[in-house]
Amino acid sequence: MLDRIADIPGEALNNPAYLADAARTRADLRGALWKLERSQVFRELKDPSWEAFMAGDWRGALDLLENDRVAVRAEAKRHAVQGLEIRRVRVAEMPIGPYLQWELHALKLLADEGDGLSVLTADQVSALETSAPLPEVNVVGDRVLYHIQYEDDGTPCGARRITDPAVIGAAASEIEALYRRGEPLLDFFEREVAPLSAPSV
Template sequence: MSCLVFPPRPDLITARLLPDAFRRKFREASRGVTGRVYKLERRQTFQEPGNPSWEAFAAGDMGRALELIEEDRAAQRDFKKIFDDREAAFYRLRVIEDPLSSYLRWELAHFRLNAEEGEKIYIVNQAMIADLDLRYDLTDYTIFDRSLAFFLNYSDDGLFLHADMVSDPAVISELVSISEEILARSIPFEDYPVDLAFPE
């Protein structure tokens, strides 16, 4: 019987982390990873206050948003180096729905830079994982190796609220299996047939 549900059962949550604490724990886990990280992004819209490119996008200044994405290249290289130095792999699994939200068009423009810097990004249309969505009601999560998972929680309009940390081996084993199945059904970002034109 599956013990994996979204959100996780309260008795399986080892800690509930508010944004600042989560970022610290995420960095710590990134620097300790030895194998794979799977990051599933299921929501179609997020808010990212503090991200200058997103703030320009949200204000309707698309040209400036693109300029600021390019300015993030060095930070992306630093992020990838954390995993490269440990010979670990970071897989971003991005679920998209049609028609694309305006947020997703902005995010795909950012992914283009990330992919150029070598990040492993895989795109899957929701219809391609509809059975998994129906079974689990998937939400955003990140797994480090086979030892730690963060279930991410957002407000209705996409503002990050907190992360639930889980280390139960059975839950993580099933979560890894789901991630590998999603990866198998996904298409590398560079090959996915989507119009990446930034909206005017």
């Protein structure tokens, strides 16, 4: 199913509309929210840590991430009370590029505070990418699938909203299977990311 998401009809939402719709859809969700991330470079606009990273201030970027820990922990507690479980699969091309090195530090913070994160290398998913890379997808329970859209430079520009129950169920099952195949992010981070020196942008 994941390799056919791009061909499945969906409602086009610009980025503000997508973010608002996703917030409403997950507000009372109990159970799993599945995320699949494949692209290796994004533009994290209005993120102070990403801006510091792009400016070459690696130490400052990491300090800004750490400053978010209290807020991340509070959000994790809200999710636990709600009964919402965030489960994310991150595909990593090796060797790790500068952006992904920064993002994996950000994802480690989420994993530290309770989000489920799993990593697969690009080689491990290559058999699923016969015609195109895997899509960027958020599956909100059994309610909606968002096929996330980006500009060519990695700037978020919205999503396609898909509500076909068969598509949602199949995509969620496939992402869950990838999640179970992957390595826990914290283990991957300690082996592959922690030893790296500061990246050059």
